[in-house]
Amino acid sequence: MSNTNEKQLKCTIEAAEYQKAWFTQLRKDVFEENKPYAITQADMPLELFSLMGLPVVSNQWWAAIISAKKLSGYYLDRRKEMGFSENLCSYCSLGLVGTLDDKPEIAPWGGLPKPAIMSARLTCDCIQRIFEIWAEKFGTTFYPLDSTANTALPPKWWQMSRNNWEQLFQPHRLDFMTKQLYGLIGELEKITGKKFNINELKTLMDGVNLQEEIFEEVCEMIATAPKSPVRMAEQISNVMTCQWHRGSEWAINHAKKFRDEVRYRVENNVAACENEQIRLMWVGAGLWHDTGFYTAFEEEFGAVFVWSMYLAFGPDGYIRYGLEDPMRTLASRIVSMNEQLHNPPWANEWMAHQAQKNRIDAAIVLIPKGTRPSVTGSYFITHALEKVGVPTIEIWADMVDGRNWNQQEMRDLIEDFIRNKVKK
Amino acid sequence: MSESLKILEFHYQNRTFTALEKHKAGVPVIGYTSNTVPIELIETAGFYPTLVDANITDFKGSDQYMEPVFDQRTKSIFHEILSGKWSFLNTLIIPRTSEAEHKLYLYLMEVKRLTNNPNIPEIYFFDLLHTQNPLSEAYGFEQMNLLDVFLRNQQKAIFSKENITTPYHLPIHLSNQIKNHLNQLAVYRYQSLLTGVEAMTIIGAMYFMDRKDYIQNLEIVLLEISVRKPMKNSQKLLVKGNCINHTDFHESLEKDGNIVVAEDDWWGSRAGGSLIEISENPLKNLFDKYYFHSPSPRVFPMKKAHEWLQNEILKGVDLVEFYLNKDDDVLGWEKFWVKELLG
Incomplete structure (x- = not known):
């Protein structure tokens, strides 16, 4: 039995080192060189920031870092002491609380410096409040993108999103989002002094498509190999580091390294877990405060987490063909991301499809009460998975708030579930 | 307490009373879930507008679809629509006053798709945005016009032989x-x-x-x-x-x-x-x-x-x-x- 904590892929270590070095450089640039950067939600058009030479710290990535450093409990307690109620969203507000707390000696890597701009899509009603308070504290600009609703909801969206996205996401919504993106560019031009070039966007969009096509090859290998060649946590590390820098030369090259290592392992029958008996699906955001959970059931049951949304959503959620108007194409990538991942009918239909494609034996659905947008749609997802024969268990726990997470109890719960509900 | 105050109190407490009376009298009723639906357009098109509201605590049946984190009002409306209390509505208009209402729309549409529940009326989503800027304003006005067109079409379908149009x-x-x-x-x-x-x-x-x-x-x-x-x-x-x-x-x-x-x-x-x-x-x-x-x-x-x-x-x-x-x-x-x- 291999050590479940070790990184099996060299590229996983490289990805982590790259991201840490990137952030160190960012802090240096901001503090020493007075260079601008941005804080945004993860579902923003990062491509535009990248083109304009403005580095982005994703709010969700930063929350995951805080959680992995076991600081979420501290910040959520501090939030309560500041007079905010317990029910407020944890995933989206950890970074804000870190800023309000203003203790660089406690914050990961010294904390976030003042950004030149903050930006978010207004999906959940709490986002505008979190970002407005945050921007006020920093003394910076908050530029929101409003979120329209899809009213045509063909269930199998992934069959349309690459080529038929104009129809899928509705022309009037794309018109609106495209105009908002041009407005955002105006802000970015003011900050950076750089002139936006639509041809550069097209090139970048081509790069993103290439990167996601490479990820699709990895998806296919994981789905079809006798045993999964790569653990889920390593999938996430590699994929998300590329996604934060998507379409860049580094991201494409790293995606290739990731693919090649996975391919080598498949061709040489190297499994992430030699004893793989049961293929598990993880539904929801990563359990950032206890990533050891993902390998806890390998030894006794041969139960291996092989799927999370992070890798699979790359190709299905990001690839867009038809770049005649790259800004409109980009609008189509972000205009319904929330619906695709969390809302019926799109999230449930896609998860069920992915479960079948990946020969999933059982699914664990994370329902984080403290992060409302990730709760909604969960029951529809559970029903859809059960309907295609995938036993499912729901865990009411938070992805970043580890205060009420009883490690042993949760492991016992899943072990009972595997023993009693999962057949192999 | 005066008679008029008693009447207002009665209707505040018996929230479907008038709508059901209208329905029984043959007046088509359109429901809406919150304050950003222009009821004046509904009346202009000849329908009786009623606020769809509920305040219950037993969600047995609907709780298989809607997670408990939703606020009580949204859960109550969802439950009562599924259970048939509002099946007399000609149409239900759900606006984007809040994200909870957007979710309510998606959940109702999905239950309808999955189960063909006959209690769920036709649903119209009114995508009026609330960010205060020229783009959202233009988008919202377009949505307002589309709602008016929708109501006019409903009007034509229902009142084919009558002219019940009220001036705006x-x-x-x-x-x-x-x-x-x-x-x-x-x-x-x-x-x-x-x-x-x-x-x-x-x-x-x-x-x-x-x-x-x-x-x-x-x-x-x-x-x-x-x-x-x-x-x-x-x-x-x-x-x-x-x-x-x-x-x-x-x-x-x-x-x-x-x-x-x-x-x-x-x-x-x-x-x-x-x-x-x-x-x-x-x-x-x-x-x-x-x-x-x-x-x-x-x-x-x-x-x-x-x-x-x-x-x-x-x-x-x-x-x-x-x-x-x-x-x-x-x-x-x-x-x-x-x-x-x-x-």
Whole structure:
């Protein structure tokens, strides 16, 4: 039995080192060189920031870092002491609380410096409040993108999103989002002094498509190999580091390294877990405060987490063909991301499809009460998975708030579930 | 209690009564779930508009679809629609007043797709945005026009042989009459002539009555209130937070002699406010009212969202009380600003 904590892929270590070095450089640039950067939600058009030479710290990535450093409990307690109620969203507000707390000696890597701009899509009603308070504290600009609703909801969206996205996401919504993106560019031009070039966007969009096509090859290998060649946590590390820098030369090259290592392992029958008996699906955001959970059931049951949304959503959620108007194409990538991942009918239909494609034996659905947008749609997802024969268990726990997470109890719960509900 | 006040109280408590009466009488009824649907357009098209509201605690059946973190009102509406209480509606219009309503729309559509539940009426999603900028304004006006077209088409389908079209200005005029009266009621509240519980009942009845009947009773109630002696009270309170479709919170606040004089809520003081302009372009006039002046948790920026509160606290409010649902994850953030506003 291999050590479940070790990184099996060299590229996983490289990805982590790259991201840490990137952030160190960012802090240096901001503090020493007075260079601008941005804080945004993860579902923003990062491509535009990248083109304009403005580095982005994703709010969700930063929350995951805080959680992995076991600081979420501290910040959520501090939030309560500041007079905010317990029910407020944890995933989206950890970074804000870190800023309000203003203790660089406690914050990961010294904390976030003042950004030149903050930006978010207004999906959940709490986002505008979190970002407005945050921007006020920093003394910076908050530029929101409003979120329209899809009213045509063909269930199998992934069959349309690459080529038929104009129809899928509705022309009037794309018109609106495209105009908002041009407005955002105006802000970015003011900050950076750089002139936006639509041809550069097209090139970048081509790069993103290439990167996601490479990820699709990895998806296919994981789905079809006798045993999964790569653990889920390593999938996430590699994929998300590329996604934060998507379409860049580094991201494409790293995606290739990731693919090649996975391919080598498949061709040489190297499994992430030699004893793989049961293929598990993880539904929801990563359990950032206890990533050891993902390998806890390998030894006794041969139960291996092989799927999370992070890798699979790359190709299905990001690839867009038809770049005649790259800004409109980009609008189509972000205009319904929330619906695709969390809302019926799109999230449930896609998860069920992915479960079948990946020969999933059982699914664990994370329902984080403290992060409302990730709760909604969960029951529809559970029903859809059960309907295609995938036993499912729901865990009411938070992805970043580890205060009420009883490690042993949760492991016992899943072990009972595997023993009693999962057949192999 | 006067007869008119009793009538308003009856309708506040029996929220489907008038809608069912209308339905039985052959008047097609269109339901809507919150304050940003222009009911004047519904009336213009010949339908009776009724607010779809519910406040229950047993969600057996619907709780297999809707997670418990939703607020009680949304869960209650979802449950009652699935169970058939609102199946008499010709159409249900759900606006994007809040993200919970967007989810309500998606959940209802999905249950309909998965189960063919015949209790779910036709649903129209009214995608009026609330960020205050020229792009959202243009998008919203387009949505307003589309809603009007939809209602006209519904009208043609239902009233094929009759001409029941009402000119736009009549429902707008009615709305303005009501707003004038509610603004007078707001003045009386600061004069301590009525309790917050009474005010919530009087205002809330509007959503569940024929509006002409409502005005008649409201006018009588206002006359009665105007000659009351002011109540002695210790503090004048303003309520802010989640919308309140009941009087329990006001009762709890007023039991020790305090008086609630205003709510930053369309169930309370925000039902009145500025009048709708009447011009050659009534759709634009309606849009301006609903887009620029409707309370919604999605109004951005916060400065705009808090304009009403900023003006209101200057009228002599002693204390702002927050009403937050036990699972609230939105309005709780606003304590930050309200503290600043109040110094």
